[in-house]
Amino acid sequence: MSGATDDLSTYHKDHWVEIEPDRFERYDQLFRIDPRFAERMLGPVGVQPGETVVDFGCGPGYVAVELARLGGPGTTVHAVDVNADFVERARVVVGEAQKDDAVTVHHVADERLPFADGSVDRVYAKNVLEYVPDLSGTLAELVRVLRPGGTLVASDSDFGFVVVEPLDVSEVREIFEAAAPAFKEPNVGRKLRNAYRRAGLVDVKVDVAVTPDTRGTLRGVIENMLGYGTKFGRMSDARAVELRGRLDAAIADGDFFMALPQWWVRGSKA
Numbered sequence: 001m002s003g004a005t006d007d008l009s010t011y012h013k014d015h016w017v018e019i020e021p022d023r024f025e026r027y028d029q030l031f032r033i034d035p036r037f038a039e040r041m042l043g044p045v046g047v048q049p050g051e052t053v054v055d056f057g058c059g060p061g062y063v064a065v066e067l068a069r070l071g072g073p074g075t076t077v078h079a080v081d082v083n084a085d086f087v088e089r090a091r092v093v094v095g096e097a098q099k100d101d102a103v104t105v106h107h108v109a110d111e112r113l114p115f116a117d118g119s120v121d122r123v124y125a126k127n128v129l130e131y132v133p134d135l136s137g138t139l140a141e142l143v144r145v146l147r148p149g150g151t152l153v154a155s156d157s158d159f160g161f162v163v164v165e166p167l168d169v170s171e172v173r174e175i176f177e178a179a180a181p182a183f184k185e186p187n188v189g190r191k192l193r194n195a196y197r198r199a200g201l202v203d204v205k206v207d208v209a210v211t212p213d214t215r216g217t218l219r220g221v222i223e224n225m226l227g228y229g230t231k232f233g234r235m236s237d238a239r240a241v242e243l244r245g246r247l248d249a250a251i252a253d254g255d256f257f258m259a260l261p262q263w264w265v266r267g268s269k270a
């Protein structure tokens with residue numbers, strides 16, 4: 001595990017191939033899934049019993065495990081990631097969940113998938129597509145592996161639609177603008193519908209889901225943005241410290257409120 005390169009033009013991908021230990025730990029916490037809420041969180045992926053599913057950009061593997069649980073017996077999940085540390089962690093998470101028979105974790109070097117044309121029923125990408133260097137090329141690859149009638153589901157943010165109380169609208173924008181080089185497409189949520197249609201998918205549907213956070217569960221997302229902003233020299237350390245202090249005080253006082261809408265976009269291969 002080491003730090004990402006400092007070339008900002010390719011940082012959106014590089015910072016996943018090489019991840020800093022503190023960010024790895026933050027994601028390992030942030031992406032844990034409480035089994036009590038798994039159905040509500042991942043039910044919209046729509047996994048059917050016995051399906052073969054690709055979890056594209058699987059991270060630490062919590063999603064893959066829950067997809068296998070939701071699909072039940074006979075469901076096969078192929079979890080794929082560009083980051084070797086997440087792949088290693090995902091294999092441990094899958095083992096601890098005793099889902100080795102259902103979930104296989106694959107390390108990939110790029111957006112090409114190690115699966116045959118038309119070989120899978122469903123592909124799910126959770127919070128990944130804002131980082132890929134070439135969205136249309138990646139969608140073409142995800143569609144390639146789907147069987148005719150198979151389904152692509154993505155859930156993603158759109159960083160133009162974020163509410164963080166007690167910060168001002170302009171301060172939220174300031175944070176995300178400072179972090180912008182970390183994303184290839186920070187507004188991917190709104191872009192996906194047309195990107196799917198251009199990729200040849202049919203029956204494209206969009207839902208926007210919001211679960212308000214009043215406890216500070218999503219505080220880690222802002223921490224990542226502040227970390228990117230200071231690393232890039234687009235936000236001073238002093239400003240980040242001030243913002244952190246206000247957010248932490250709001251969490252302690254019960255005044256924190258954050259909404260990070262997730263854009264659920266699905267489409268079928270003709």
Ligand SMILES: C[S@@+](CC[C@H](N)C(=O)[O-])C[C@H]1O[C@@H](n2cnc3c(N)ncnc32)[C@H](O)[C@@H]1O
Nearest residue numbers: 016031057058059081082083126127128131132
């Ligand atoms: C924000 S994390 C989401 C992890 C996981 N989907 C979840 O929600 O728990 C983004 C993940 O996508 C992976 N990723 C980024 N670019 C990728 C690419 N081009 N191909 C495959 N995985 C990628 C990262 O390594 C990281 O694990």
